[in-house]
Amino acid sequence: MRKLNTGDIFKAARIIKKAKLRESIVDFAKKGKKTNGNDEEAVESLGLEIAFSVLESCGNEGVEKELYEFLAGPFEITPDKIEQMPVDELLKNLKDLATNNNLMLFFKSAGKLTI
Known part of the structure; x- marks a missing residue:
C-alpha cells in the first residue's frame, strides 16, 4: 500500500462533491470534536x-466506480479487485x-485552516 499523494486528495474531493458528502463531513467533524476521541462508544x-x-x-450514479x-x-490494485474485495x-x-x-491529523489540521 502506498501513501496518499496530492492527486489523491483532488480525486477524493471530486467524489465528495459528486456524492454530496460535504455537509455530512462537516457535521461529522463537529460531532467528533464533541467526543474528543475519549468516549469509545x-x-x-x-x-x-x-x-x-x-x-x-456512493449509490449516486457513477460514484461507486469513482x-x-x-x-x-493507494491500495495498488485494480478497481475490479476493489469491487470484488471481501x-x-x-x-x-x-x-x-x-x-x-x-x-486524523490531516483533518484536524484542515479544520484549523482559516481564509
Whole structure:
C-alpha cells in the first residue's frame, strides 16, 4: 500500500462533491470534536454514521466506480479487485490507509485552516 499523494486528495474531493458528502463531513467533524476521541462508544457510533452516510452516497450514479478507482491507487490494485474485495479485507485496508497517512491529523489540521 502506498501513501496518499496530492492527486489523491483532488480525486477524493471530486467524489465528495459528486456524492454530496460535504455537509455530512462537516457535521461529522463537529460531532467528533464533541467526543474528543475519549468516549469509545461515541466514536464507534460516529464511525457507523460516517460509514452508512458514505455507503448511501456512493449509490449516486457513477460514484461507486469513482470510489473503486480512487482506492485502487493507494491500495495498488485494480478497481475490479476493489469491487470484488471481501468487506473485512476492505475495512482492514481502509484502517491501514487512515493510519499510515495519519488522516486524523490531516483533518484536524484542515479544520484549523482559516481564509
